Amino acid sequence: MSEINHQVVVVGAGFGGLEFTRALAEAPVRITMIDKRNHHLFQPLLYQVATTALATSEIAWPIRHLLRKRRDVTTLLANVVGIDRPGKRVMLDDGSALAYDTLVLATGARHAYFGHEEWEPFAPGLKTLEDATTIRRRILLAFEQAERETDPVKRQALLTVAIVGGGPTGVELAGTIVELAHDTLRGEFRNIDTRSIRVVLIEAGDRVLANFAPEHSDYAEKALERLGVTIELGRAVTRCDADGVVFGDKELAAKTILWAAGVAASPAAEWLGAEADRAGRVLVAPDLTVPGNPEIFVIGDAAHVLRPDGRPVPGVAPAAKQQGKHVAALLKARLAGDATPRPFRYRHDGDLATIGKRAAVIDLGWLKLTGWPAWWLWGVAHIYFLIGFRNRLAVSLSWLWIYATGQRSARLITQGDEDKV
Amino acid sequence: MSEINHQVVVVGAGFGGLEFTRALAEAPVRITMIDKRNHHLFQPLLYQVATTALATSEIAWPIRHLLRKRRDVTTLLANVVGIDRPGKRVMLDDGSALAYDTLVLATGARHAYFGHEEWEPFAPGLKTLEDATTIRRRILLAFEQAERETDPVKRQALLTVAIVGGGPTGVELAGTIVELAHDTLRGEFRNIDTRSIRVVLIEAGDRVLANFAPEHSDYAEKALERLGVTIELGRAVTRCDADGVVFGDKELAAKTILWAAGVAASPAAEWLGAEADRAGRVLVAPDLTVPGNPEIFVIGDAAHVLRPDGRPVPGVAPAAKQQGKHVAALLKARLAGDATPRPFRYRHDGDLATIGKRAAVIDLGWLKLTGWPAWWLWGVAHIYFLIGFRNRLAVSLSWLWIYATGQRSARLITQGDEDKV
Numbered sequence: 001m002s003e004i005n006h007q008v009v010v011v012g013a014g015f016g017g018l019e020f021t022r023a024l025a026e027a028p029v030r031i032t033m034i035d036k037r038n039h040h041l042f043q044p045l046l047y048q049v050a051t052t053a054l055a056t057s058e059i060a061w062p063i064r065h066l067l068r069k070r071r072d073v074t075t076l077l078a079n080v081v082g083i084d085r086p087g088k089r090v091m092l093d094d095g096s097a098l099a100y101d102t103l104v105l106a107t108g109a110r111h112a113y114f115g116h117e118e119w120e121p122f123a124p125g126l127k128t129l130e131d132a133t134t135i136r137r138r139i140l141l142a143f144e145q146a147e148r149e150t151d152p153v154k155r156q157a158l159l160t161v162a163i164v165g166g167g168p169t170g171v172e173l174a175g176t177i178v179e180l181a182h183d184t185l186r187g188e189f190r191n192i193d194t195r196s197i198r199v200v201l202i203e204a205g206d207r208v209l210a211n212f213a214p215e216h217s218d219y220a221e222k223a224l225e226r227l228g229v230t231i232e233l234g235r236a237v238t239r240c241d242a243d244g245v246v247f248g249d250k251e252l253a254a255k256t257i258l259w260a261a262g263v264a265a266s267p268a269a270e271w272l273g274a275e276a277d278r279a280g281r282v283l284v285a286p287d288l289t290v291p292g293n294p295e296i297f298v299i300g301d302a303a304h305v306l307r308p309d310g311r312p313v314p315g316v317a318p319a320a321k322q323q324g325k326h327v328a329a330l331l332k333a334r335l336a337g338d339a340t341p342r343p344f345r346y347r348h349d350g351d352l353a354t355i356g357k358r359a360a361v362i363d364l365g366w367l368k369l370t371g372w373p374a375w376w377l378w379g380v381a382h383i384y385f386l387i388g389f390r391n392r393l394a395v396s397l398s399w400l401w402i403y404a405t406g407q408r409s410a411r412l413i414t415q416g417d418e419d420k421v
Numbered sequence: 422m423s424e425i426n427h428q429v430v431v432v433g434a435g436f437g438g439l440e441f442t443r444a445l446a447e448a449p450v451r452i453t454m455i456d457k458r459n460h461h462l463f464q465p466l467l468y469q470v471a472t473t474a475l476a477t478s479e480i481a482w483p484i485r486h487l488l489r490k491r492r493d494v495t496t497l498l499a500n501v502v503g504i505d506r507p508g509k510r511v512m513l514d515d516g517s518a519l520a521y522d523t524l525v526l527a528t529g530a531r532h533a534y535f536g537h538e539e540w541e542p543f544a545p546g547l548k549t550l551e552d553a554t555t556i557r558r559r560i561l562l563a564f565e566q567a568e569r570e571t572d573p574v575k576r577q578a579l580l581t582v583a584i585v586g587g588g589p590t591g592v593e594l595a596g597t598i599v600e601l602a603h604d605t606l607r608g609e610f611r612n613i614d615t616r617s618i619r620v621v622l623i624e625a626g627d628r629v630l631a632n633f634a635p636e637h638s639d640y641a642e643k644a645l646e647r648l649g650v651t652i653e654l655g656r657a658v659t660r661c662d663a664d665g666v667v668f669g670d671k672e673l674a675a676k677t678i679l680w681a682a683g684v685a686a687s688p689a690a691e692w693l694g695a696e697a698d699r700a701g702r703v704l705v706a707p708d709l710t711v712p713g714n715p716e717i718f719v720i721g722d723a724a725h726v727l728r729p730d731g732r733p734v735p736g737v738a739p740a741a742k743q744q745g746k747h748v749a750a751l752l753k754a755r756l757a758g759d760a761t762p763r764p765f766r767y768r769h770d771g772d773l774a775t776i777g778k779r780a781a782v783i784d785l786g787w788l789k790l791t792g793w794p795a796w797w798l799w800g801v802a803h804i805y806f807l808i809g810f811r812n813r814l815a816v817s818l819s820w821l822w823i824y825a826t827g828q829r830s831a832r833l834i835t836q837g838d839e840d841k842v
Contacts (some may be wrong), residue, residue: 038561038834055476057831064609065832074611077565077834094569129833140459144498148515188485190495394818410478411486412550413459413498 004028004072006335009090009100011080011268013040013063015317016300017106019324021073027332031073032098034090038062038077041129042386044317045395047169049132051139051176052184052408056129058394061387080107083271085293102295102331105268105282106324109301109315112264112279119240123257126169133412135258139177140413142256143185146192153253159197160254162245164237165261166203167210168353171220173258174201175356178227183406199229200254202247204236204261209361211314212351216361219370223359237261263315268302277304286343288327294341299323305344313346317385322346352378357403425449425493427756430511430521432501432689434461434484436738437721438527440745442494448753452494453519455511459483459498462550463807465738466816468590470553472560472597473605473829477550479815482808501528504692506714523716523752526689526703527745530722530736533685533700540661544678547590556679560598561834563677564606567613574674580618581675583666585658586682587624588631589774592641594679595622596777599648604827620650621675623668625657625682630782632735633772637782640791644776658682684736689723698725707764709748715762720744726765734767738806743767773799778824 006029010017013035021031039060048054064075079093089097111125124134139161146158161177163170181197188194201208201224207217208224208231221231235248244254262279269276274290275283281304282290288303290296300320305313313319326344333340350364352374360374369377379399386392402408427450431438434456442452460481469475485496500514510518532546545555560582567579582598584591602618609615622629622645628638629645629652642652656669665675683700690697695711696704702725703711709724711717721741726734734740747765754761771785773795781795790798800820807813823829 038565038832055478055831057476057833060833062609062832065828068609075609076569077562078569096569141498144459148497148499148517188483188489188496394815397815397818407486410476411459411483412478412481 004030006030006101007032007099008102008104008331009034009098010104010106011035011090012106012108012266012300012302013037013066013075014043014106014108014300014320016108016320016324017104018063018066019321020104020106020299020328021067021070021324023325023328024331025070025072027328028335029072029102029331031070033063033067033073033075034078034080034092034098035063035075036077036079037128038064039129040066040387043127044385045382046126046129046132047172047176049129049410050126050135051173051180052136052411053176053402054395054398055410056133058391058398059386060129061391066387080271083296085272085296088295100295103297104324104327105272105296105298105302106300106320107266107268107302109263109265109279109281111259112262113259114262116240119259122242123164123240123245123259125259126173127263136410137413138256139180140411143181143189143192143194144413145255147189148191155192156196156198157244157253158255159192159194160244160252161197161199161256161258162252162254163199163201163258163260164240164245165259166201166205166208166231166233167260168351170201170203170258170260171208171224171353171355173260174199174224174229175227175354175359178229179356179406180408182228184408184411200232200252201229202232202235202237202245204234204247206233208233209351209353212353212361212363213368216351216363216368216370220353220355220361223355227356263301265302268298272296272298274298279304285341287330287341288323288344289341297327299327305346307346314348318349319346352381354378425451427451427522428453428520429523429525429752430455430519431525431527432456432511433527433529433687433721433723434458434487434496435464435527435529435721435741437529437741437745438525439484439487440742441525441527441720441749442488442491442745444746444749445752446491446493448749449756450493450523450752452491453521454484454488454494454496455499455501455513455519456484456496457498457500458549459485460550461487461808464548465806466803467547467550467553468593468597470550470831471547471556472594472601473557473832474597474823475816475819476831477554479812479819480807481550482812487808501692504717506693506717509716521716524718525745525748526693526717526719526723527721527741528687528689528723530684530686530700530702532680533683534680535683537661540680543663544585544661544666544680546680547594548684557831558834559677560601561832564602564610564613564615565834566676568610569612576613577617577619578665578674579676580613580615581665581673582618582620582677582679583673583675584620584622584679584681585661585666586680587622587626587629587652587654588681589772591622591624591679591681592629592645592774592776594681595620595645595650596648596775596780599650600777600827601829603649605829605832621653621673622650623653623656623658623666625655625668627655629654630772630774633774633782633784634789637772637784637789637791641774641776641782644780648777684722686723689719693717693719695719700725706762708751708762709744709765710762718748720748726767728767735769739770740767773802775799 042059082091185194239246265280354360362369463480503512606615660667686701703719775781783790
């Protein structure tokens with residue numbers, strides 16, 4: 001066997017980076033996987049950690065454990081601080097540098113506040129495990145404080161949750177928080193009735209789940225309203241602070257505000273000094289390379305990619321995985337001497353969202369489902385995509401338990417990152 | 422039914438406070454349970470969270486959930502800041518006060534540094550869930566940093582764990598950390614062999630497990646050494662800092678130091694202005710009341726109580742539970758008109774400690790066990806005492822999984838309280 005000299009560096013072990021690394025098995029390369037976290041996170045279920053249904057460890061796995069059998073892969077927990085394009089090096093926070101022949105940036109996205117970063121302390125978003133435990137703490141603490149509050153106006157503000165953004169995350173949070181209050185916490189307080197909670201879902205557009213078919217938005221709105229969620233459409237949020245949220249001419253007193261609106265890409269474009277769209281995503285060529293640097297790829301939420309019809313590829317797990325696979329195939333072809341650029345083609349598998357524990361909408365194009373059949377299919381699909389038998393079993397057990405008893409197992413208020421409020 | 426006017430306030434929902442509340446079911450009183458946490462913690466298994474075997478939510482339960490069926494109990498999440506003995510009021514951090522007819526202080530203990538509080542940032546102890554996730558983060562981060570470290574001396578310091586204190590917690594941590602390195606993490610790193618970890622257990626006395634029979638200390642020392650733990654006896658620690666630990670004339674370079682030595686009581690004695698022992702525990706009368714205030718009881722780790730032979734009652738869960746039961750019985754008798762003071766009598770059920778996943782020592786007096794029968798009995802006993810079917814099932818599943826595969830499910834590095842190092 002000849003010596004392997006081609007060094008691949010992957011930054012980010014989300015869905016895209018991990019799929020790329022997997023698809024590159026057996027290729028004549030050495031891979032270094034860098035992530036600033038030690039774990040891969042199953043983001044689609046993060047809202048369930050935020051709402052006490054799942055434990056953090058049920059949806060996160062050590063990256064180096066996932067890649068342990070790949071002797072060609074070295075996993076590093078490190079912060080990237082820059083990229084030296086001419087020198088082909090990734091710069092790390094300890095001053096060291098890693099040389100690459102091929103670089104794949106799969107650094108994902110954070111939530112963004114449309115230029116109002118000052119809202120963040122009052123309206124945490126949901127992208128990391130710490131975000132989820134922060135939101136869990138806020139929600140549970142609001143009930144605890146309401147139990148002690150004697151002023152009825154202050155108490156109502158404590159029992160009001162404003163959710164900004166009517167996409168799948170906002171819809172899923174709204175449904176689950178209502179159920180938490182109505183089923184799980186009911187009867188455990190003496191001075192408040194947890195069912196008097198007010199959950200308000202605020203969406204600037206004219207319907208929730210804007211990416212879905214209009215009839216599904218309709219269904220979701222009705223299902224949410226049946227659960228007791230108030231839906232506010234057509235007005236954008238213009239202020240968030242310790243007292244609540246302002247949208248249009250309305251002012252809502254809410255001690256808990258959750259941000260499920262904009263996302264912004266991680267600093268990949270900055271590291272590269274490359275052109276980016278307004279959300280900070282790198283404008284890549286059709287083959288996902290960075291213009292002028294065919295050895296650098298950007299994939300997943302960090303990349304701005306268009307579909308043939310001109311719409312952007314959505315920031316969802318399947319899109320990131322498809323891009324990871326595409327880049328792996330392209331690199332393998334290159335290593336075999338075929339340097340033809342192959343454009344990435346996105347295949348849209350469908351959209352899913354749940355509303356509480358009995359309703360969901362699924363739109364696979366050829367199949368549109370609502371109600372409990374959709375809910376069960378959603379559950380089976382998520383269990384299937386979870387990594388590892390142990391977690392499939394644990395999450396199945398947690399869900400069956402909640403389904404049967406209404407009780408949630410991870411109702412912990414723990415101190416996390418210092419709260420800024 | 423006559424109106425119930427007797428107000429009982431319990432501070433602390435640990436083993437003592439919870440058992441007291443349970444034993445008081447059906448008594449003609451109203452109870453307010455105050456805790457600064459929202460959860461009861463099963464402390465005996467906390468070291469398993471610190472060493473990635475169990476998730477936080479597997480050993481902690483919301484207090485108000487545990488007491489949900491008790492309509493006579495109001496649960497409050499609040500910080501006590503003082504006690505007004507003449508006015509019979511508990512002062513809370515929001516400036517409010519709670520009146521009591523009977524007060525039970527079951528506020529537990531923290532770890533203490535024998536007057537060297539400056540060691541705490543370098544040598545975290547293990548009493549809360551946050552302590553456990555801090556220790557988990559430190560241990561996992563040390564391996565991650567060692568993987569990136571090229572200087573062999575610095576690398577060895579990163580792969581050295583010093584544990585201060587040879588009681589059950591120190592012994593259990595030492596055994597589990599070695600197994601984590603040898604079984605769970607093995608083969609997942611490319612630049613280090615995790616089996617080169619050095620775990621040093623430092624005990625100032627002349628044997629580990631000083632509360633056990635000498636032959637059990639012997640057995641535990643041999644079992645630990647067989648696992649690869651270095652035991653250092655007879656020298657007290659005189660310095661802890663970012664470089665390591667000094668004991669006697671020895672200096673050990675260790676990036677991870679864990680504190681399993683002294684405990685100090687919570688501020689109950691301070692709140693009361695009552696007499697306390699050197700560790701801060703309130704010197705209570707034989708019936709567990711505070712001298713001069715027959716309506717105030719102190720139980721569990723916050724109380725200094727002697728056995729008939731003059732030795733102190735140990736700070737273990739069964740002792741706290743027995744005291745909770747005793748005070749409940751005494752209060753019931755009082756409410757029925759019988760004010761005889763009844764001295765508390767401690768019944769020692771035995772001592773248990775595990776060493777890794779195949780050995781344990783159990784000393785029940787009438788039964789002394791070592792080896793795997795002790796380990797299995799230990800496991801069954803802990804599952805039995807866990808609260809709630811859901812957690813029994815979850816912990817059993819986690820343990821069977823580790824036993825069968827060596828894999829641990831909660832290997833997460835999450836940011837918690839700001840690290841002070």
